[in-house]
Amino acid sequence: MDVLDLARTQFAVTGGLHFLFVVLTLGMAPLVAIMHTRWALTGGPRHEAMTRFWGQIYVINYALGIVTGLVMEFQFGLAWSGLSHYAGDVFGAPLAMETLVAFFLESTFLGLWIFGWGRLPRWLHLACIWLVTLTAYASAFFIMMANSFLQNPAGAVARGGRLELVDFGALLTNKALVFSFPHVVAAGLFTGGTVLIGASAYQLRRRTEHQDFFARSMRLGVVTAAIGIVFTMGFGYAQFAGVQEGKFDNTGAALGLALMMEIGQLLGLVVLLFLLPVIRWLPRWRWTHPLLIAMTPLPFVLAIAGWVAREVGRQPWMIWGRLTVADALSPGLTPGMVAASLAGFAGVLGLLAVVDYVLIARVIRRGPRDLDLGAGAPGETRAPALSF
Structure with missing residues (x-):
């Protein structure tokens, strides 16, 4: 493989591994917020247990996902400085907003939610998890805004060999964004619902003592998955109206699209x-x-296939019709340099994905007992799920 193919492979591997965390985060956040809302309204131990159990899974996935996201930021400076030079004034703006939202607001509200258990007033504590959900969606929105600019460079003109933003509203109403963002959000809901179904099925098959707990979780998962898959397919098909001519002539994009649609x-x-x-x-x-x-x-698998179809179909353009992938590549890179960074990034992110799976699987196997989330709260009973 030459240096360009290695750099593309590096971004594909790191981006794909990172998105595995993202899609679950987008799906679990509103579910935990709904569970917490039920607990705030009723004060029942069942809803508290559900909030803590599924909330702990969310926190594990979020914490490890943040680390994988840091690697993505390095990619642009290390391998794609041509993109930063040519379109950084436009492309960098939504990425900067995403950083402010994700690393500051979202993590701050999540920290308040985690450590405010039993310390913050009930409704303020509830507001924190809803703000986590809203900022998670805002973060996804800015990422999709940046990606949609690559698909369709609306609102920018070339001046002096660089792109300049002249219409911010065009970024917000980009035809590549208006359907792709809700498509990604719906895919997250479908993923979160399916995880609830699968984890609950595992416990119910073991004839767990918490039958009612996981029966309720399974039903919530089915409803969420049903809503998610309907909107995922609906907004997915709606995107075909704005697809550039010839985008899916690429074999890789066609295979990704076919796999995504069939699954x-x-x-x-x-x-x-x-x-x-x-x-x-x-x-x-x-x-x-x-x-x-x-x-x-x-x-x-469905989420990764969708990204393959969306990104590979843009080749050979980094910014459609404006900047090729070859021109976006950083000068001076050698195959050895990129291969070494690819091995390092893939190894770290792959390890984090395995750790994420192991930790979540351990929580699921253990069930709603001896949870760490909220364990230090004043008057905490340690195993509220056992009290009903």
Whole structure:
């Protein structure tokens, strides 16, 4: 592989691994917020236990995902300085906003939520997790704004060999953004719902003592997954109206698109035609639980296939019609340099993905007992899930 192919592979691997964390974060945040809202309204131990259990899974995924996101920032300076030089004034603005939102606001509100358990007033504590959710979506919005500019460089003109922003409103209404952002949000909801289904199926198949806890979680997951897959497919198909001519002539993009559509349609049929109609009885049908567990990784595969279709289809352009990938590459790079950084980044991010899976799987196997989230709260009972 030459240096360009290595650099493209590096960004694809690190970007794909990072997005595995992102899509689950976008799906779990509103679910935890809904659970916390129920707890704030009712004060019941069942809703507290659900908030703490699924909230702990969210926190694990978020914490490790932040580290993987840091690697993405290095990519532009190390391998793609041509992009920064040519379009940094436009492309960098939404990335800067995302950094402010994600690393400052979102993490601040999440820290208040984690350490404010039993210390903050009830409604202020609830507001923190909703602000976490809103800032997570704002972060995704700015990332999609930047990516959509690469797909369709609206609102910018070339002056002096560089792009300058002349219409910020055009960035906000970019035809590559208006459907892709809700598509990504819906995919996150589908992923979060599917994780709830799979984890609950695992516990229910083991005949856990917390039958009602995981039965409720499974039903919530089915409803969320149904909503998510409907809007994922709807906004996904809506994007075809604005696709550039010839974008999916690329073999890799066509394969990613075909895989995404086939998996999406299959999962849509399963959730809408088989799971949703029997949602009341599904927790008791143990014969379905291995299938539900096996279904859990598929939304992640679907998400990666979607990104492959979206990004590979833009080749050979870094910015469609304006800047090629070859021109965006940093000068002076050698295959050895990029191969070394690729191995390092992929190794670190791959390890973080494994650690994320192991820690989440450990929490799921243990169930809603001896949770760390909220353990230091004044008057905390340590295992509220056992009290109902």
